[in-house]
Amino acid sequence: MKLVLTNVSLSVRQDSQDKEILQGVSFGVRLGVIHTLLGPSGSGKSTLLYAINRLREFQRGGITLDGEDIRGINVYELRRRIGLVMQKPIFFPGTVGDNILYGPHLWGKDNSLTLADPKHYLEMVQLDPAWVSRDPNTLSGGQQQRVSLARTLANNSEVLLLDEPTSALDSQACVHLETLITSLCQERKLTVIWVTHDVHQAERIAQDVTLLYHGKAVEHGESKHFFAGPTTVEGKAYLAGKLGGES
Template identity: 35%
Template sequence: MNSTLPASGPAISLQNVSRHYGSIKAVDNISLEIEAGSFVALVGLSGSGKSTLLKMINRLVDPAAGQLLIDNSNIEDTDPHILRRQIGYVFQNIGLFPHMTIARNIAIGLELAGANSGKDDRVAELLDLVTLPPEMATRMPHQLSGGQQQRVGVARALATRPGLMLMDEPFGALDPVTRDSLAGQYKTLHETLGLTSVIVTHDMAEALYLADRILVMESGQIKADATPAQLLSGDVGEEAEALVAIPRAQAAHLIALGKGS
């Protein structure tokens, strides 16, 4: 398995994947394919299984049944630590190492992969990519705002040039203005770098704005698999309609902002 997108076939394939916690069906016999270059959002109420499904992709959680392939390779054939170095992962609490400089936080994945040559240049490139000034490299995490820290989190996830990015509520802890700004910037990165992105979000407006495909989950199952336009049309089932009803206006606002940028 490598960190580039596959020449053919889906980037991710789930085949009858399940994960239960006692009597709770967190993920219940899901089969789906995610094409390379797509931006997929997993949405649903708390406990619907979306975060468990995301974590199974990089083996933070292993399936109890079924199999999961990335780039046509079964992930169980790859050491979990090696697999995770090949997949970018961004989460809500950011998880920067407080005792390390921003440069070291960004470069930690490169160091673990033994890719120390050109490390400083890569850090400088990534800071520019996430619109942070070069002087940020020598600062400590506590000296940055929440939005700046999340930009560092994105830079760290991109350091090893993964083709696949997983994002678990990445902007959920930020204020609305910062959240909208970072979401727009990440969407540009996704398109510019040709990434495959999978995001878990509780914010339906964010999903409608960012993703080209939205999976609505309930009780460990996918209840709707649709484009933003299909969801906004209101013809995708009761579960999806309940989630879409409130944020339609907000999503339209975000989409208008994106077209104007």
């Protein structure tokens, strides 16, 4: 397993009380597959992504990357190895090229990552290399998501965390991004954890599925088995559109 989560629990302080967002979440993520996180709004999917690269710190349980506790890995190294693409792209000041090389330049001029050509990564995500000098804020939503993906790939990330990357895109841009990420996963042996509310998208792209509900991983397994016949009450209700979110 590339990633293993064991009894991961995370609470936040709300109205002078501790509210548990994740409750003893356990599952493994296989190397080189697309693994989708499903569940209604408020089930903890995005929080779990942020816990995996320590944007949110969990209080109990553990997460390992290639068998190593992520809390023993330098946090900047961890976030290089585990890249996050958010639902709405956020860019640093500068050009498309500046953004793509932002991460590698943090590692210093002696690091081989700084020798990367940003045009190479634009080609990798099927964008015009000439756009390297453009302002990323002038691009369409789908193009911005691909620049965000190129920025993550430039870090030589081993794991991609995708937080509903296609939710704001039209159907054509959505299909393009799905196809691109599926190809990159196969070509580069990337491990992808993809949060989505779109059951049909998960069925198209995923090899494995975890269903979260009220902060718990209530069902986990290969997507073909899950979509053919979930084994839990929650899984059956979710596919039937009858599993509600948090109040």
